[in-house]
Amino acid sequence: MADRISGLIALLVCIIYGFIAFTIIEAPFQYDPLGPESWPQILSVVAIFCCLYIILLPDNDKFKAAKVAIIRLVVVSILLSGYAYLFEPAGFIISTALVCGFFSRLLGSTVKECVLFGLATGVLGYTLCVILLDLNLPEGLLSSIL
């Protein structure tokens, strides 16, 4: 079942991709014999055949993932999106400390551990990357101090 469903979703995406390639993409002038549309057209045809094969002859019946694991993944995705959202405005140190703290708490560390871990990763990570490696990381809220 898992293969059939994912195959159908992939087929749908490939059909949309192919539809765009065959109808919408067009160059105002013909620069070369193929133009920008032929290559995606070829790809979409190959992909559609692959999807059809997978739908007709699936080899993977089950999508094995425990419910708990899925919930955990959803929570982690939300947490990481929060990280992405805070990364620039709050700055590397604050956002990293918060996210690492919550993340390790989620994975089963004690409150004390996760506070220490969060702070250590934020501060040490910043020192290592910005001062030693000269990388570009956001200062955010702490920009007046750093």
Next chain:
Amino acid sequence: MNEVIAGLSNGFAVVLQPMNFLYVLIGCFSGTLVGALPGIGPINGVAILLPIAYSAGLPPESALILLAGIYYGAEYGGRISSILLNVPGDAGAVFTTLDGNPMAKNGEAGRALSLSAVSSFIGGTIAVVLMSLCGPLLASVAVKFNPSDYVALMVFAFASLSSLIGKNPVKTLLGAVIGLMISTIGIDANTGVPRFTFGIPDILAGIDFLVIVIGLFGMAELFTLVERQVTGTLKVLPIGKSFVSFKDLAAVKWIILRSSLIGFFIGVLPGTGASVASAVAYGTEKRLAGQTGYKFGTGDIRGLAAPEAANNGAAGGAMVPMLTLGIPGSGTTAILLGALLLFNVTPGPLMFVNRPEIAWGLIASMYIGNIALLVINLPLVGLFARMLAIPQKFLTPLIAVLSFIGVYSVVSNPFDLYMIIGLGLFGWILRKLNFSLAPVILGVVLGHLFEVNIRRALSISGGDWSILLSSYTSIILYVLAILIVIVPAMMKWKSKRKNEDKTVGITS
């Protein structure tokens, strides 16, 4: 031959500059460190560390030496978690666990680790020697390739990829096509027409290669770790005082030699890396062992030496097509190829002529890296083993932080941070559905080259498709492509029928 010697001395001159030498050591060390982390294979390690190496502002040859060191080191480090934890970092390390872990359970972990370090060293060295001999030769042939030959080469690469990686060839092919499709997103360089951008300005220039690599490898790995959530600390077996003896080495010397060669040649085939090589080497040695073959899997040193030598042989072999043809031999070298492109170095036959300091510097760095790894690994294995004790609850968030640092320090666009989360989930789903991710990244890396060469070829012929079959080189490549798809399929079909005959015989 003179060319090789001149090139090598040129390369060693680059590598032996004190700073570059230091980068080799740092690369090897940090690669081993990352490779030793449980569950993180070379490809994830290189993916996570690549952007950091890239944005540290090094000159291209130094950065590539560093990256190659990480690549090599991670291949080396992977065996530590395989042997002591029974957790293979990637598909290539699975065969190391088969005999390595039982040895550790028997209290011979030290012997297993040192033996595998020596086999890896020999495998890696043979590969790099062969590489310096074949590389320029292949490059001098490839220099004469025209666009239609390149198209044929790509077809061959994707054919060997789908026939040799993963269980289901169609899924591998679809994975590669997905990669090719991703690479079409953005403005078409020839005509300036935007493709599949849906009006989102952030992807007009295409999805950055680093974002795809970190998303599909770093983040997908993180989601897999979260899903499995190994709580607490895994039980690390003690290393003990045992060590490899000359008797052991004498017993496996031919095995190491054979496996290194097998590894190298399988590594050279485009798209097939360490995983196929170690599987083939293990299988071959088991068959050659004949009557004593039953000992394989119970802690036999032969079963440990074979996959480890092949592994590292393939790691070197995979660099050959990457450097000489611009077509990576494995997923990890696809990432290295992407790194070369980031530095505005176009890999391929001309690299040996135009940028010899990079091509030969890289090769020379692998000689030094191999020795450095052996020297680092024998005494410091205890230190690396301690990495295994890092609890998952700290390791997993660290992967997220490293991925975010990597993406942000290179692209500095918060949009791409969301993108890696999305790509990570996508990669996790693909892995759950038995797709391997290496073909996807090969598709992404080669997509542009593939399309450009097809369009160039047809521009030359004025739209006549028969140009694709106009030279002997391309015809030979197409024949090889067909063979590489048909032969393994026939062999599978034959052995299946044999098995069916047997079962029929038993039941009747």
